[in-house]
Amino acid sequence: QYVLTQPPAVSAAPGQRVTISCSGSSSNIGNNYVAWYQQLPGTAPKLLMFENSKRPSGIPDRFSGSRSGTSATLAITGLQTGDEADYHCGTWDTDLNGWVFGGGTKLTVL
Amino acid sequence: QVHLQQWGAGLLKPSETLSLTCSLSGGSFGGYYWSWIRQSPGEGLEWIGEINDNGITNYSPSLNSRVSMSLDTSKNHFSLRLTSVTAADTAVYYCARTVGAFNVWGQGTLVTVSS
8 A cells, every 4th residue: 555664553662762664665765865754643744854864953863864775764762752653754756756655653652 | 934824625525626725934936846645544644746836747646637736826825626536535635845855744634525
């Protein structure tokens, strides 16, 4: 259903580190920048990371992004309860000539 | 600070046409694409399409036959039309500014399709 593949859910304790993966193909992640979005409950998504690993102004350095081959990863360190949200990865797909997303990952901070 | 404020009908019957508008403030249309994205209840994000200030559009292949977008620089807004809606089009619809990623979002509009 979604061009990009994310785990449905991840969880970790406060203060810990968590990673969220996003898998695609050569037509999307393999040759285009990846962005990550944070969606707090009941709100619109917010840009968290762009061009694989760049943070918009105001995003703390506890959030980091990386890309390797046809996969991307979002890492969050020093987890806080306020980080509980859905996280979506997205990129351009050259074959589809359009923007594509993963299904989203729900982060629970135990 | 760039802000997007959107509005439109929230309840439609099957076969009707969805119409939403997104108003831009604190910035200009030039140099960007402007997108519509939707999220069905409990689901992920789905890109619908985009338009720039020259009127160039790019639509999702899965919705291409039913979608049209327009942009009016004099009124500082851009719009989405989706024809022949069904229950599968029930979703929260977002407008967003596109510059390599979606870096500014509207607040979202819940559109429910029900007879």
